[in-house]
Amino acid sequence: xxxxxxxxxxxxxxxCFCLVQLAFVWxxxxxxxxxxxxxxxxxxxxxxxxxxxxxxxxxxxxxxGPRNPDNRIMALPQHTxxxxxxxxxxxxxxxxxxxxxxxAEWYWESWEQEPEASEAQRSEAFIxxxxxxxxxxxxLYASYGREILQWGPASLTSLxxxxxxxxxxxxxxxxxxxxxxxRLVWVPSLTWSVSLIANTDQGxxxxxxxxxxxxxxxxxxYTGSADYGSLIFTYRDAALDQLSGFYGRTLSDAVLAxxxxxxxxxxxxxxxxxxxxxxxxxxxxxxxxxxxxxGSVLGGVAYTLESGPTLTLEYLYYGPGYDDAEAxxxxxxxxxxAAQLRTGxxxxxxxxxxxxxxxxxxxxxxxxxxxxxxxxxxDIADLLDLTVRWTRNLDDGSQRATLIAxxxxxxxxxxxxxGNWDHGGARSEFGSIIERQIMLGLTIIY
Amino acid sequence: xxxxxxxxIAILIIFGAGLSRAAEPPLSPQQIIAQADRARGNLEGIxxxxxxxxxxxxxxxxxTLTIKNRGLNTLAxxxxxxxVKGDMLVMLDRNMWFVKPGLRKPVPISPRQKLMGGAAxxxxxxxxxxxxxxxxxxxxxxxxxxxxxxxxxxANNKKTTYDRILYWISxxxxxxxxxxxxxxxxxxxKTARFRYDNRIQTNSGDLPFISRMTIFDEVIKxxxxxxxxxxxxxxxxxxxxxxxxxxxx
Numbered sequence: 001x002x003x004x005x006x007x008x009x010x011x012x013x014x015x016c017f018c019l020v021q022l023a024f025v026w027x028x029x030x031x032x033x034x035x036x037x038x039x040x041x042x043x044x045x046x047x048x049x050x051x052x053x054x055x056x057x058x059x060x061x062x063x064x065g066p067r068n069p070d071n072r073i074m075a076l077p078q079h080t081x082x083x084x085x086x087x088x089x090x091x092x093x094x095x096x097x098x099x100x101x102x103x104a105e106w107y108w109e110s111w112e113q114e115p116e117a118s119e120a121q122r123s124e125a126f127i128x129x130x131x132x133x134x135x136x137x138x139x140l141y142a143s144y145g146r147e148i149l150q151w152g153p154a155s156l157t158s159l160x161x162x163x164x165x166x167x168x169x170x171x172x173x174x175x176x177x178x179x180x181x182x183r184l185v186w187v188p189s190l191t192w193s194v195s196l197i198a199n200t201d202q203g204x205x206x207x208x209x210x211x212x213x214x215x216x217x218x219x220x221x222y223t224g225s226a227d228y229g230s231l232i233f234t235y236r237d238a239a240l241d242q243l244s245g246f247y248g249r250t251l252s253d254a255v256l257a258x259x260x261x262x263x264x265x266x267x268x269x270x271x272x273x274x275x276x277x278x279x280x281x282x283x284x285x286x287x288x289x290x291x292x293x294x295g296s297v298l299g300g301v302a303y304t305l306e307s308g309p310t311l312t313l314e315y316l317y318y319g320p321g322y323d324d325a326e327a328x329x330x331x332x333x334x335x336x337x338a339a340q341l342r343t344g345x346x347x348x349x350x351x352x353x354x355x356x357x358x359x360x361x362x363x364x365x366x367x368x369x370x371x372x373x374x375x376x377x378x379d380i381a382d383l384l385d386l387t388v389r390w391t392r393n394l395d396d397g398s399q400r401a402t403l404i405a406x407x408x409x410x411x412x413x414x415x416x417x418x419g420n421w422d423h424g425g426a427r428s429e430f431g432s433i434i435e436r437q438i439m440l441g442l443t444i445i446y
Numbered sequence: 447x448x449x450x451x452x453x454x455i456a457i458l459i460i461f462g463a464g465l466s467r468a469a470e471p472p473l474s475p476q477q478i479i480a481q482a483d484r485a486r487g488n489l490e491g492i493x494x495x496x497x498x499x500x501x502x503x504x505x506x507x508x509x510t511l512t513i514k515n516r517g518l519n520t521l522a523x524x525x526x527x528x529x530v531k532g533d534m535l536v537m538l539d540r541n542m543w544f545v546k547p548g549l550r551k552p553v554p555i556s557p558r559q560k561l562m563g564g565a566a567x568x569x570x571x572x573x574x575x576x577x578x579x580x581x582x583x584x585x586x587x588x589x590x591x592x593x594x595x596x597x598x599x600x601a602n603n604k605k606t607t608y609d610r611i612l613y614w615i616s617x618x619x620x621x622x623x624x625x626x627x628x629x630x631x632x633x634x635x636k637t638a639r640f641r642y643d644n645r646i647q648t649n650s651g652d653l654p655f656i657s658r659m660t661i662f663d664e665v666i667k668x669x670x671x672x673x674x675x676x677x678x679x680x681x682x683x684x685x686x687x688x689x690x691x692x693x694x695x
Binding site: 048050088090092097099131133135138139141150151152153158167168172183185187188189190193195219221223224225226227228248250253254255256258302303304306308310381382408410411412414445446 | 502505507518519527528529531532538539540541542546547551552553554555556557558559606607684685686688689690691692694
């Protein structure tokens, strides 16, 4: 209750601040006698909305392996049906910008696997994103709201983003959970801008195996005539937590090159550590007081063919990922825990804890070296948006193929199909959780 | 007799004006092209609406965009049809991003990526031919009954959308009338015609402003893309309008 009261109080303070600012602005403009259209007309001009109704069915086939034995750890539903109503409202009037994205959704899920088949339904209404933004001066903007902040040129992952590990590329039809941010953006020129970002609440974001901690970022953006870049200092507990950035360049009419990188003080993941424990290992976090900084870097190049499609190649070195020895220990722990689970020993709570942590060890990727090749083309014959992506874990040889197809039927209806096919052994990243996932649906747009 | 001094003054004024005009140095090719660039959006701030219609293999598609332009920076938001409403193109000189509303992050795109039909993304941005191309005046010739300069433009950097352009500019109005676009191999792949029925008020006075650009595909004959421009309004646009951190999506 205290947390809710605290949050409500914070929102009230922001709302008051915004209203005072708005009243001040209108008063100043009225006094200045500016020949502006009336407020009603300005609201009409600044108002926009969009309604999307998304319905889909999804089939998921869990991999038969020790990381999620018989789907008893992750309990992935085999079949899902969902209906989501997604209105987006936007108002920009004078110095104030407001955005509101309420959502209503209904889910039906079923599980066919042992020990027994079951199904469940749930429905929910919530605010997906909202934003109140003030133009304090022509160069300074202040905002607060629940947002999804995304940046960086890479497709595979946005290493430079300290707040969102998922960049929404794997399944663009599923909305990412947003978090609460206060932002101050200063735009001194077309070339430079500086953002102060405070991540004040986890919002609807789920943070597995960890508690939410407030983080603050100082983001400096540069945009040149044919290149752009950003440098982001992120602080947690009043200490520098990570330094990240990206850089991109338009090499020619058809070729883009880019890079993203990060050095982190303490990566958030958990690592297998040998113990005298019956399972032989426990999953532990790295010591945050350790001054060892770990780096990751992604390089990419995109080429647009004269005929339309864009081909993208990315290489990722992910520093926090497991090396060969750590991966060996990790999968040894997984195998021992899964074996214990099958025999039903007294170690069950320990086994569940171990498999729960190994199912999601809190890392963006399990290993260190990845290659991604993507082909994409939008608006094929004014009907079809198509993306085909192939990702390979170069350390264990496992791979993932992704297909995203969106087919427009008229101006208001769109069919879509999204498929992910994972391939690899039981002791590999992409082969150990999901074998395939296929989503078919439609979107009605107004 | 009172008529004589007045007549003398009038003659002097006319003669003086003629002398003054004759004394003006002729415009260089780059200055002529810079003037033509202004009529195609290379201004300090302008907002307009573009209706794009393309016909390919007998099939027609349409888009409507609101375009905010300042110099070489463009923010274009699709407003119709519903299936693309809210999509945005942000162009900061040669850097371009495509933004989908809702969940996806800005995706960097190349200038070559097609906007629609025969129109490249770069076609809705303002032109900066004066800076991006070296111009050689080939000759003067009439086009649609108007005397025109015919320039041969060759890209002087790798950032340009087109490698070579033949560009007809009206001698009287200093506006681009026609352009033929060529690939590196020298193959003409599209032709554009321009109309200037819009007028805008700027600090430099009343200027003609582009009202229609028609792009003819020279490879697949019959494919035509038309960009109709309306509601052109000069407007003060701050730097923040083009800042990706401030795009609401």
